[in-house]
Amino acid sequence: MAATVRPMKTGAELALAEIFSAARPALPGGPDIAAQRAAAFDTFADAGLPHRRVETWKYTDLRALMRDAKPLAPLPDADAKAQAATAGALLGGLGFRRLFLVNGTFVPELSDLTDLESGLSISSMADALAAPAGLPATYLGRTVSSSDAVLALNTALMGDGVVVHVAAGAVVARPIEMVFVTTGETAVATFTRSLVVLEEGASATFLETHEGPAGVAYQVNTALEMVVGAGASVERIKITTEGAEAVHLATMLARVETGARFANTFFTSGGSVVRNQLLVHLAGEGINAHMGGVSLLAGKQHADTMLSLDHAAPSCESRESFRAVLDGTAQDIFQGKIAVRQAAQKTDARMLSRALLLSETAESCNKPELEIFADDVQCGHGCTTGTLDQQIKFYLMARGIPAKEAEALLIQAFVGEVLDAVGPEGVRTALSEATRAWLLGRE
Amino acid sequence: MAAVQDTVEQVRSIDVDQYKYGFETNIESEKAPKGLSEEVIRYISAKKDEPEWMLQWRLDAYSRWLTMQEPEWARVSYPPIDYQDLYYYSQPKKFKAPKSLDEVDPEILKTYEKLGIPLREQEILAGVEIPEGERPKIAVDAVFDSVSVATTFKEELKAAGVIFMPISEALREHPDLVKQYLGSVVPATDNYYATLNQAVFSDGSFVYIPPGVRCPMELSTYFRINEKNTGQFERTLIIADKGSYVSYLEGCTAPMRDENQLHAAVVELVALDDAEIKYSTVQNWYPGDAEGKGGIYNFVTKRGDCRGKNSKISWTQVETGSAITWKYPSCVLRGEGSSGEFYSIAISNGRQQVDSGTKMIHLGKNTTSRIISKGISAGKSNNTYRGLVSAHRKAAGARNFTNCDSLLIGDNCGAHTVPYIEAKNPTAQFEHEATTSKISEDMLFYCMQRGLSQEDAVALVVNGFVRDVLQQLPMEFAVEAQKLISISLEGSVG
């Protein structure tokens, strides 16, 4: 076999190389972190921006979708902070502990750091990287192994983020919301990296919202690593309502230990190109894992959800449930892979992905994959694509419900199958209302 | 003592002698010089007495092939193939296209007899007891290494207007038909192995069913690789003209050899308006021994083009052989209202690697497709279903239903499912479901409590698992397939 031909560097790739070499000296962290950054950039440089021939990026040709690389966002000034203060309206009033990340930088003065529950500690990633023996030194890049180029780029250029530690047995009842905001008229790039460690038996709920200006082609590359200790319980909900021109690339790596409970839900309605990568490693026995996602896409939006679930230990149960509602010329991609290793006997894993196409020109691509090396397992996946059931719609209309309202009802029920699994009631209601607003607001 | 554990032990102990078709026929052969070059292609073309356009078609493919790369995306691994260390053409010495069976070399006739393939026209596939007079007729084209050695029932088929002959002969007798359709479904640009096939293919079957004709009997081709270090590159072309119907069967075996042998075939099907083609395969190439030594590399491109409205193409395959299987019988659903079907049983044992599935490409309006795939993995094998279902922009009302189930016997094997589902039309309705399970200990115990031996119990459960697909096969073939499944899982199946 001939060796793989190294592709020509694109403009964006060349620009990223320049950005990295210029920013390098000022990026936070000691020599170990610097070495990690350098190695990660090499990984990125070797692979380049993902394209169709990279199987996990088959349907999202980032090389074509990301023509240029934007400059790194400067530290947020007073203006930016003032604009950011009003962000996160979707979950406003729910009384969550809010942490603000403005243009990629953690802003303590906007954040609620008072009355931290016992066992809970929060710091900025930049500070944690600079500390000689902080949590990043132990965990960063070591939760789930991945050679993904976008993640590597994040590792190379990560500026700030949040580090949360929940001590063994601590129960943090008040959900923690990370509000990611991009501001300003100039297109910038942000690279945030966060780390959440839940020690044995700890429990917490995390929310993430991502938003920014509508008319600016800014670029977000964000990553979250999470360690869920034995018997711990965690739920995380990520809401992406980026501006219409934005490119949003997100990676979550989660390592889950024995007997823990892990839940993750994506809700995506904003952004021009959105990629959510979720890599979950079930390392111990008896884990209960639940993963869900809803994409509501219109216009020329393109969203890609990539799930890689690694059942490495016996007797874990996982449920994966994803829905997409597509209008305009939107494209939704779902690639979900469940791997069951030889040791992972008695695995019970079920995945269902469904897409609803509302327009003549929307597109849906699904790749639900199973990779099984253990015989005593129950694994399955299902996938459907289609349009609304016209008979049911007619039935509703015959009872006097207008077409659009009837559609909205049916579609809400369709995404409700995922949203119903969201824990905090306030979030469930807010997402349900956001869905309804999206539906009634479409052309 | 766990019954399944026991089964696993037995599967592990499977030896090479389970392969019942591993004998070798001693017959002198005449071969092209070893290796691949323009000269070898000219040699093959000259042997076949081909027209100039055909030689040119081969040479075009060859120059294209030189620039191509072997695909790497399948979940199979094997040492690099030295394409210069193969013979690309081998025919029995003193071979002259036989006019009747009496002219066929008795050694070859014996070989097919041993394989249970009837070349005498009154006979029928061995092992099926059907009273005289009720036996269905099957016409057979027997391909031995690179050449077709016998074709039966020619006269009776001719009377019905059906053309069934070696493709080399069709090139001489029906050049226009061949020229019109050859390469129209699988073009030279298609893939590495198909392009190689286009350059060097030696023989294969050609079938043409004229408009409105229902082919009066099943047609079948039986492939046998005998010669050492010889690649087999056959090419089959079936055209069902408007409103016609044909059912075609394909079987294959090879001697047991320590070295790997390459089989890169191309099958092209064309169904015009309201025509139907049913293509069934029982693939039983030598799978190699328990340690993975030897066996056939089966890299096959099979594609059907539902060119006409309301046409139908149905693929049924029972895959038990080959060291490596790389095979995706597909349907291009071009004609309005056309439909495609894929029914598959893929069994892997020992060190076999199977990467197989289908593509259903919905281009026309109201096209439908159905995929039922049953994978069974045992031993240290890996068994992958890989499939694509796509609806293009204009494929309004397209429908697909896919069901792929995997069964694992033992925990040293792997079962994988890699479906791609692409919808670009809102009225396309796709449903896909896949499950992976094992033969449950409780189910085996239940059967054994009713008096079935452990092997019978496993066989019963496996047969239940594959039943939906077996039902698609013509009766005589279903019996053969069922036996084959038993042999393939011998140790676990009685």
Next chain:
Amino acid sequence: MAPLLEIKDLHAEIAGGRKIINGMNLTINPGEVHAIMGPNGAGKSTLSYVLSGKPGYEITGGEVLFRGVNLLELSPDERAAQGMFLCFQYPLEIPGVSNMAFLHTAVNSQRKKRGEVELTSPELVRKVRELGKTLGIDADMLKRPVNVGFSGGEKKRNETLQMMLLEPYLCVLDEADSGLDIDALKVVSNGVNALRSPERSMLVITHYQRLLDYIVPDVVHVFSAGRIVHSGGKELALELEATGYAQYQNEAA
């Protein structure tokens, strides 16, 4: 008269350690109907599995003779061919395998093991249809895959059909009434009663006395903590219904 089944000081545990059968003795003569009653968790179902040879149980002591043969050395199918039939509490579903094909295979596997002539397809079909009629099992149910999509009652009727067809020497009925309404219970017990004969014995395992109104036992045993702690006539069942198992549980302790 030689006993049909002799259980002598049987000890058994679930693979991995927990002791379930603990020094059990029982003798069943041909033609007798024995009932084993006991509280939940006493090991009643385990007894049925140990007798029929289900994997996952370890015999740690004692012996079981069935028609003079050491039962514990036989595989489940050999036991079945010897005439041991277990009516499952929860019959298994076997997708893709038609009921008729399953019955055919079972009957002839047993006949073959016993050196008897195998039944032809038409013979078997006729027999199954006749039996099916008495149980309200129609041709459609026979065509469907074994127990797949059957209701609880249909599954039990199907078990009874198998029992009638296979003509065993010993029928072990494990909670045969679970999941049955009163009509289904009558159909099943009529089938069982029709099988009563001087050569054939029954071991009825049940938690409730209700079933014994329909299948009247000769002997009733109280089973507790892995062995029989008390035996009596059919009136013992009524007594148990009234007083409960508590007194015998103490006896066992």
